[in-house]
Amino acid sequence: MPLTERERDLLALIRAAPLSTPEELARRLGTSRAAVNVHVSSLTRKGALLGRGYVVAPENPARVVVVGGANMDVKARLLGPAVPGTSNPGTASQAPGGVARNVAENLARLGVPAHLIAAVGGDAPGDLLLRETAAAGVDVRSVLRLSGPTGSYTAVLDESGELLIAVAAMDATDALTPAALNDRLGVLRGSAWAVADGNLSAETLTHLLSLCTQVDVPLVFEPVSVPKGARLLPALRGGLAPHTVTPNVAELAALVGRDVPDTPGDLRGAVDELHGLGVQAVWVRRGERGSLLSTGGHVTELPALPAQVCDVTGAGDAMLAAYLAALLAGETPAEAARHGHAAAALTVESLHAVSPTLTPAALRARLQRAQP
Numbered sequence: 001m002p003l004t005e006r007e008r009d010l011l012a013l014i015r016a017a018p019l020s021t022p023e024e025l026a027r028r029l030g031t032s033r034a035a036v037n038v039h040v041s042s043l044t045r046k047g048a049l050l051g052r053g054y055v056v057a058p059e060n061p062a063r064v065v066v067v068g069g070a071n072m073d074v075k076a077r078l079l080g081p082a083v084p085g086t087s088n089p090g091t092a093s094q095a096p097g098g099v100a101r102n103v104a105e106n107l108a109r110l111g112v113p114a115h116l117i118a119a120v121g122g123d124a125p126g127d128l129l130l131r132e133t134a135a136a137g138v139d140v141r142s143v144l145r146l147s148g149p150t151g152s153y154t155a156v157l158d159e160s161g162e163l164l165i166a167v168a169a170m171d172a173t174d175a176l177t178p179a180a181l182n183d184r185l186g187v188l189r190g191s192a193w194a195v196a197d198g199n200l201s202a203e204t205l206t207h208l209l210s211l212c213t214q215v216d217v218p219l220v221f222e223p224v225s226v227p228k229g230a231r232l233l234p235a236l237r238g239g240l241a242p243h244t245v246t247p248n249v250a251e252l253a254a255l256v257g258r259d260v261p262d263t264p265g266d267l268r269g270a271v272d273e274l275h276g277l278g279v280q281a282v283w284v285r286r287g288e289r290g291s292l293l294s295t296g297g298h299v300t301e302l303p304a305l306p307a308q309v310c311d312v313t314g315a316g317d318a319m320l321a322a323y324l325a326a327l328l329a330g331e332t333p334a335e336a337a338r339h340g341h342a343a344a345a346l347t348v349e350s351l352h353a354v355s356p357t358l359t360p361a362a363l364r365a366r367l368q369r370a371q372p
């Protein structure tokens, strides 16, 4: 949408002096504070300013906006067999996690400008999470700070790395309401892709889909887990479809409302149902069996790459980020999916949700190693 002359003048002033108060801007523009507020709202709607603040939007068409969960992940790994009722020896570590946050960090690690829309508490884990995510290169200016606690995901793994028990406490994501998204419409507009995870409420997800349709930004939906992933159903029934859906087999079954055996034929049948509802691409994760990518007329089966598995948490998030990074670099969907599997291989080898070893060079090396 084109800017008015007055809006262009205001934008130039904000660019030159980003810390100006509304009063200063009004004085320099020779207008009232109320008029400045009206122009700022309009500039935000048109995508020239980000969020509510006077932040000039980067003119970067490659930006990906990621909306959903941000948690602190706490992992404990036993050194021997679990004995209930006693203190078991083990190792423990803590690192930022959350599906949307992980996708955003993986994108940034791969050189794609990533903007996170999530919610964290005003507590120390919230401070740490924001600091580390920003340090990894993610734009965190749209993250909501709440008075309550930051979401957490606490998992205990046995000595071989199998998950024994997990506790997810992620209420902060409830603060991502339709109104919170409206306030951040400027960030969405002009982005190359949006990503939403299944932690969003059905109402917020449906609203995000309608905003994406309005501003013509394709949305990838990452369902996260079976009951939560089914939050896409009201939108699908209402005729709003994401561009791409990336379920695992159980999540795919929940989306089509029936059992789906993990065979290529059965998967194709279920995937076609999603295409029939307007979804253009479906990428089904099959754990160590790899994945099946369907872009309507074209179906590709991809193998997982060999890996020394330590902890699979976050592998799906890395896969999605590397896929989008490769699409943005001009790769075909099938080749981009191969990049996704290389990123997943690096991630399953780390105890953290995002592999500290993921870089464009490490990804290229993993892809080359996998060349037949």
Ligand SMILES: Nc1ncnc2c1ncn2[C@@H]1O[C@H](COP(=O)(O)OP(=O)(O)OP(=O)(O)O)[C@@H](O)[C@H]1O
Pocket (backbone or CB within 6 Å): 248, 285, 286, 287, 288, 290, 291, 303, 304, 305, 306, 307, 309, 312, 313, 314, 315, 316, 317, 319, 341, 344, 345, 348
């Ligand atoms: N045991 C394994 N060996 C090798 N690669 C694996 C293994 N498990 C997962 N992967 C890799 O990670 C990718 C994603 O894992 P999976 O399909 O289990 O997704 P997921 O169920 O969403 O996992 P998560 O929720 O932990 O991200 C796989 O497609 C594969 O490339």
Ligand SMILES: O=c1[nH]cc([C@@H]2O[C@H](CO)[C@@H](O)[C@H]2O)c(=O)[nH]1
Pocket (backbone or CB within 6 Å): 069, 071, 072, 073, 096, 097, 098, 099, 102, 152, 153, 168, 199, 224, 225, 313, 314, 315, 316, 317, 353
């Ligand atoms: O049930 C869940 N387990 C794990 C997570 C989060 O997923 C991330 C990995 O995809 C992980 O970092 C955790 O915070 C979640 O949102 N729900």
